[in-house]
Amino acid sequence: MRALTWHGTNDVRVDTHPDPEIINPRDAIIRVTSTAICGSDLHLYDGVIPGMKSGDILGHEFMGEVVEVGARSTLKKGQRVVVPFTISCGQCFFCQQQQFSACDNTNPAEKQDVSEKLYGHAMSGIFGYSHMTGGYAGGQAEYVRVPFSDVGPIVIPDGMDDETVLFLSDILPTGWMAAENAEIQPGDTVAVWGAGPVGLFTVQSAVLMGAAQVIAIDHHPNRLKLAEKFGARIINFEETHVREALMEMTAGIGPDAVIDAVGMEAHGFSPDNVVDVVKQKIAPGADRAHALRQALLACRKGGRVSVPGVYGGIIDKWPLGAMMEKGLTIKTGQTHMQRYTHDLLRRIQEGEIDTTFLISHRIPLEQAPEGYKQFHDNQNEWIKVVMTP
Incomplete structure (x- = not known):
């Protein structure tokens, strides 16, 4: 064959x-x-x-x-x-x-x-x-x-x-479980990092589960247009400061739930991601987790974090203090x-x-x-x- x-x-x-x-x-x-x-x-x-x-x-x-x-x-x-x-x-x-x-x-x-x-x-x-x-x-x-x-x-x-x-x-069950892990409640604002195939199914699932506002974050215009098809508001991270935009969209509170549909190869030229790219090139098992760090910092206090994006190794610069002090709940998994x-x-x-x-x-x-x-x-x-x- x-x-x-x-x-x-x-x-x-x-x-x-x-x-x-x-x-x-x-x-x-x-x-x-x-x-x-x-x-x-x-x-x-x-x-x-x-x-x-x-x-x-x-x-x-x-x-x-x-x-x-x-x-x-x-x-x-x-x-x-x-x-x-x-x-x-x-x-x-x-x-x-x-x-x-x-x-x-x-x-x-x-x-x-x-x-x-x-x-x-x-x-x-x-x-x-x-x-x-x-x-x-x-x-x-x-x-x-x-x-x-x-x-x-x-x-x-x-x-x-x-x-x-x-x-x-x-990718359809993965997007659905990602939204389910976010424990979406009526009236919630849900932010989804990554408008790739899993992210797009996550957006569609979050809408079906009753989220009042779904925000898709990416830098590919065509993918963001597909997210808009399902009613999502969009943020192009190459054109907009993500956390500031999310705070403005949520009256200064932050999203009720954040979903990392990016995983271990985040894009962007932020200092932490540049360092991660270098580490991943020279050290197998090092992950690029800029999207997850950003999601944790953006999520409102007492909010939920869902991680369908694939991670396979280790990361540093983990905002453990933010996770603990804000009382975040994290659900992950295949x-x-x-x-x-x-x-x-x-x-x-x-x-x-x-x-x-x-x-x-x-x-x-x-x-x-x-x-x-x-x-x-x-x-x-x-x-x-x-x-x-």
């Missing part, structure tokens, strides 16, 4: 690999019909996520047709399914608590050492996202093996095209996908959620290296890339 593989920083290639096979009785093999490049894939592209090996198959946003099943899979050949990016067993302590992205059984024991040393506990399995998360082959390929296929994949009803449901694989997918599928079917508005480019898998380069270098125009094997 053909698959997109990682070969080093800013070096991805479409190579030929053996077709996947059933290994465990709960496995299924999916023929991929649509896959997408995620903003967090760019962290791999930039080489800032540890645990990558040359030849690893990338991709964690994908869907397709079931072509083979293990003896204990609940799927059937011919079904169309969307596959969540997190791999969950459905039986461990965390899955029973519906904390599916913290699953204890999907990261093979031999892969757990690095993440356990770095984070205190081993991470769960994730498709196409380094050997810290199990070393699983991703879905930017013609075929993919899906472990625990009786737990993760969601069967798609006839009549719904791929692009309508593809983002159930990651998305507990299975908690949200069925409800969000229903909302898509009923027309409550718009899922295709952010697709800017459609390309064949063979053009994936160029797609990655453009998505990385030209984010104002390349907002979301969908690929077909």
Whole structure:
């Protein structure tokens, strides 16, 4: 089969690999019909996520047709399914608590050492996202093996095209959980850092959850225009002092909830971010957290902080005093996908959620290296890339 593989920083290639096979009785093999490049894939592209090996198959946003099943899979050949990016067993302590992205059984024991040393506990399995998360082959390929296929994949009803449901694989549930973690109340002002795909779904989710005012912060005009489509007020951080603007918009109080949908590669020329950029270039595992620092300082006293943006290492200059003295509540984490997918599928079917508005480019898998380069270098125009094997 053909698959997109990682070969080093800013070096991805479409190579030929053996077709996947059933290994465990709960496995299924999916023929991929649509896959997408995620903003967090760019962290791999930039080489800032540890645990990558040359030849690893990338991709964690994908869907397709079931072509083979293990003896204990609940799927059937011919079904169309969307596959969540997190791999969950459905039986461990965390899955029973519906904390599916913290699953204890999907990261093979031999892969757990690095993440356990770095984070205190081993991470769960994730498709196409380094050997810290199990070393699983991703879905930017013609075929993919899906472990625990009786737990993760969601069967798609006839009549719904791929692009309508593809983002159930990651960014739509991630945006929804980001808004849910912000504990939005009627009348709230919610500020969202980052108007990329996750940030845009976060804006849409916050509006649906009843926020009175949603403010999107970014520097790409086209992305900010999409945020305005859902009623958000916008701040271009290259043109406006963010904290001053937020205080003016909230009568000097600050946002009730702030959401960092940027993660470890914040942009901008503030002194802290310039230093972070240098550190990230010379020290793998150093994150650029300017957006999160800014969000913490802007949030009102007693407010809530939600962090869907991916962080993988360590940061310094952490405003711990602001967090403690202002009494902020912080919720973070990879998305507990299975908690949200069925409800969000229903909302898509009923027309409550718009899922295709952010697709800017459609390309064949063979053009994936160029797609990655453009998505990385030209984010104002390349907002979301969908690929077909």
